[in-house]
Each structure stands twice: as C-alpha cells, then as structure tokens.
Amino acid sequence: xxxxHQWPATLVxxxxxxxxxxxxxxxxxxxxxxxxxQAAGRGLQLLFYxxxxxxxxxxxxxxxxASRPQDRQFILSSKKLLLSDSGFYLCAWSVGxxxxxxxxxxxxxxx
Amino acid sequence: AQSVxxxxxxxxxxxxxxxxxxxxxxxxxxxxxxxxxQYPNQGLQxxxxxxxxxxxxxxxxxxxxxxxxxxxxxxxxxxxxxxxDTAEYFCAVSGITGRRALTFGSGTRLQVQP
Numbered sequence: 517x518x519x520x521h522q523w524p525a526t527l528v529x530x531x532x533x534x535x536x537x538x539x540x541x542x543x544x545x546x547x548x549x550x551x552x553x554q555a556a557g558r559g560l561q562l563l564f565y566x567x568x569x570x571x572x573x574x575x576x577x578x579x580x581x582a583s584r585p586q587d588r589q590f591i592l593s594s595k596k597l598l599l600s601d602s603g604f605y606l607c608a609w610s611v612g613x614x615x616x617x618x619x620x621x622x623x624x625x626x627x
Numbered sequence: 628a629q630s631v632x633x634x635x636x637x638x639x640x641x642x643x644x645x646x647x648x649x650x651x652x653x654x655x656x657x658x659x660x661x662x663x664x665q666y667p668n669q670g671l672q673x674x675x676x677x678x679x680x681x682x683x684x685x686x687x688x689x690x691x692x693x694x695x696x697x698x699x700x701x702x703x704x705x706x707x708x709x710x711x712d713t714a715e716y717f718c719a720v721s722g723i724t725g726r727r728a729l730t731f732g733s734g735t736r737l738q739v740q741p
Binding site for chain 1: 670733
C-alpha cells in the first residue's frame with residue numbers, strides 16, 4: 517500500500533534562518549507531488565506541484581522554493597524565513613485521475 | 628481555473644442531530660469533487676469523492692454528498708452525527724483534464740455538542 521512520510525512534525529525557527537521540509541512517498545511510482553500551506557483559520561493554498569523529477573511549478577510568488585531530486589521525494593526550502601512563512605505545511609501525492617493523499621503535516625512557527 | 632465556496636465557517640450541532648455542510652464551486656470545465664476531513668494537528672483524510680456516475684456518493688462512516696451540476700453544489704450531509712465527527716471539513720475541486728492539483732474551500736468547522 518502507499519504511504520507518505522512528512523517530517524518534522526513541528527518546527528520552531530528564528531526569522532532569517534533556512535528551512536528544509538522533506539516528504540517521501542512509498543508504494544507508488546511517478547506520483548504527482550504537492551506542497552500546500554494552511555494558515556490559521558483558513559483553507560489550503562497550493563504552493564508547488566511536481567509531475568516528475570526536476571519539474572516544479574510554483575503557484576504563488578513567495579519566499580519558498582521546492583525541489584524533487586528523486587521520483588518520490590519532494591523538498592520545501594527557504595534560504596531566509598519570514599514571519600509570514602508560519603503555518604501548517606502539508607505534502608500530498610496523487611496518481612492519474614483521482615484522489616489526493618496527504619501527509620501528517622508540519623507546524624512551522626517562525627519567531 | 629476553479630474556485631470553491633464553503634458558506635459556513637462553523638456549524639454547531641447536537642449529537643444525533645442531522646447536519647449539512649454546504650459547498651459550491653465554480654469552474655469553466657467539468658470537475659471532480661471531494662470532501663476531506665481534518666482532525667486537530669493532523670493531515671487531511673479523504674472522506675468521499677465524485678468522479679462520475681451516480682451523483683450521490685457515500686462514505687463508510689455515514690456521510691453522503693450529492694453532486695448537483697445545475698446548482699454547482701456538492702453539499703455534505705449526515706443524518707445523525709456523533710461527538711467523534713467534530714473536525715474541520717474541506718470541500719475541494721479539480722478539473723478532469725489538465726492540472727491535477729485540488730482547489731480547496733476555506734473549510735467548515737463542525738462542532739458536535741453532547
């Protein structure tokens with residue numbers, strides 16, 4: 517069966533520090549991969565999606581970047597965090613037409 | 628492009644009462660529709676989905692939703708809620724062609740009271 521791993525679960529970082537969140541998927545090949553951000557009391561905003569290795573589409577201009585160095589690995593990064601980067605980050609995957617499956621999320625607090 | 632509107636940010640309801648969480652969408656193309664549930668500090672879990680066929684879809688825990696194309700709605704219903712149904716519910720849509728990413732509504736907080 518397919519599983520998705522996302523870590524860390526919580527992260528507290530000072531403003532200006534770098535960020536690296538990692539997501540890996542098991543049990544499937546060539547998945548579509550996504551990073552979403554959920555701000556407090558709001559819905560989910562799509563940040564990045566990827567249809568293959570090295571193929572990244574950015575949905576909104578921001579202080580973040582994403583990379584897909586392997587088929588089932590998706591990384592969210594920042595060189596210098598801002599206060600506004602705080603939020604709940606969710607990685608997700610899908611294959612073909614159909615459902616999207618989510619990781620357990622990372623709660624990021626930038627102080 | 629698609630958009631989703633969830634009209635109610637919070638829905639308080641007593642245990643064993645019926646509930647309806649409303650969802651309307653906008654799209655220039657045919658769509659797939661989804662409901663996800665999120666428990667505190669967790670990721671989202673798929674509750675049910677409409678891809679094609681019967682417009683009434685059901686989940687294993689008693690929820691159902693009906694796709695109404697003319698009203699561009701996909702409301703979620705349950706005839707009798709439990710305390711354990713307390714969670715955030717998100718409606719989502721994707722086009723049947725092109726980009727597969729889901730567009731989400733802002734969520735509805737279902738609060739079941741004893």
